[in-house]
Amino acid sequence: MAFYKISGIKRYQINLTDHAFWLGVDITDVNIEFRSYGLNLSEQLRNIPAEKNKILPYYPILSAVEFQGFDFDVKGKKIIFSGSTYYKVLGDGLEFFKTISKLLQLDENLIFIFAGSGNGNAIQEFIKKNNLEHRFFLIGDRYDLYEIMKRIDYYISTFPFTGALMTQTAVAAGKPVFAYVNPKSLFNDLKDLFYKTEEFQNIDSTEKLIETFSEVHRQETVRNFSEDPIITEESFAEVLHDILNDKNPLEFLGKREKVFNSYKSFNSLMIESENLYNPAYEKTVNIYLSHWEKFKIIPAYRSQQYKKLFKENKIQFLKTLYYQLTNKI
Template sequence: MKKRKLLFVIDSLVVAGAEKSLITLLTLLDYRKFTVDLMLFAHGEMLEKMLPKEVNILRPLNYTNFTHLSPYKALIYSAKHLDLKMLNSRIKYSFNIRFKNYNNVQKARLFWQCAANVIEENSVYYDIAISYAQGVPTFYVADKVKAEKKFAWVNVSYRLDKKEAEYQKQFYDRFDKIVAVSDSAKDIFLETFPSYNPKVQVIYDINNPQFIYNMADAYEGYNDDFDGIRILTIGRLAYGKGYDIALEACKKLKEKGINFRWYVLGKGPLREEIQQFIKENKLENYFILLGVTANPYPFIKNCDIYVQTSRFEGFGLAIAEARILNKPVVTTRFDTVFNQMIDRKNGLVVDMNADAICEGIMELIRNQNLRNNIIDFLQHEKKGNVEEINRFYQLIG
């Protein structure tokens, strides 16, 4: 039987929800039936080492390599090849984003407007091409890939203003199906693009409990001798994850005299700002930035409470992983939270502010009966959703 050619495209394999979901999907694929190429726009991130050996990572784009050159070497390269197009694209994009605080959606549009004309097409004809993230991966699959079928994943609460919606519609028009990772993510996407309703469907981010159990037993995680309450948060150090809420809640817990440490796995643009807050409020021994790791599961397994202070999530994969490892969750009431949370059953869903987060944590610390009931519920609720791979197979035919 001839294998079908699949292409997946994602920005990079940083340690984040969509990326871990893609890794899990790729580990479950039947490679007797498929060959898989993977296109990345940034290479060398931690999750690459977790890819199945059958996955072929495509070489970096010429423009990706060019953007890694120093300005001097970029100029020499352009002069040597008698071609200033990539240099002009790079200068134009850098100039555009330097003087205004653009969000990620706007940056993706500006990048593609500046660079699309110098990014080469993929020469392979695929049976299926999948953009596994919004923005540049979606633009790339629409513009630069030839395939019998094209599918676009939406794995965040994707709200667009009129200008961004008008720009992105030309790309989404060229996809056969659009896949949202939760019912709420689908509803939010359709607020912007109601005409796409017939071609939007839901396939949840895939969790494989056995994989998580095995990884959680790999080592202990924490390397300190702290004997108080361990709180853990996982997520990119960015506005959407609500670290300002977490920091204020941490400050309040300290003021109440609680013996705790709040650990964070993640990296991102707010690291310096977070570190400054920690220093100014003397939280060095309370709010601990651990950076990133390819295996967060020992940290989840050995924490006491998992906390998510997000403003928005497409699904909330880290919460799902904490639930698999039977950890009580305190989470903000973001758009998609009730796709998996049952308030006061498998955790606490609270208002999106520091007081509410603090009180939720305090309740789990002080109310041992509630905490035990939540853990008991977690131990008996359904674990994971590897059956979602069947929805994927149905999608691609």
């Protein structure tokens, strides 16, 4: 409201989290996006006029914190690394971790390290269920990420939600990056952040990711980018100066793509992540919804109840199934 009331000056919005929901389409005169996905989202779904939108990719501020070490042995191991808040990797039925498990099967000397925080119950259960206690390590939030990146061998960008700054940090450290971007998840497309090189490529399936990783892993030496692909602080300042003078020098990055399907996919993944892995959501549902209300509106709860009834009382199972199919529940 304060921003809306300001008059007599030009108002700039930096859309740093371009996938997020926010109010106030009309409170800004210039909207600065960091990639074309955000630009398309703003034009197609937020209805911000095209002439208001500019593009300026950001650069990572690399931590100067000294390496804090690991509390497990990495001698003789090849390290796959990734990191984010946990919600970014909990959707799509834990596809991210299933893919990591398949990568670890390629070589017994491969280990996986994940930095981040959140509700890790599902991750811990996955590690235990797949007997990965000695090959899959959660190290929590770390402030020495750049130093960690220098000591790992491969970086896997998170999915179903990507981590842009983490990926940039991995590239800055000269590490090979594997970035999976489903055609319906353009919110994971980070190529605009690396517009200075054609060498940064997206991978369009987890099967292809595993195949590409295997090929790189078999090589004795890993080829790094032939040039620095990230915008420099100086170039960032120059482009920002131009934007403040009503120019848009990186307009060529604004490739037009339909983003509605990606928008729907993002929403579905967020709902899945919240419904299945957020303890606060589960607590709220248990407090405010009756047994039958949960049964009617929450598919996962209904599935659990069916399994329980089938084991304990098959006649009641059949009755319940009948009532649901005939819409009497």
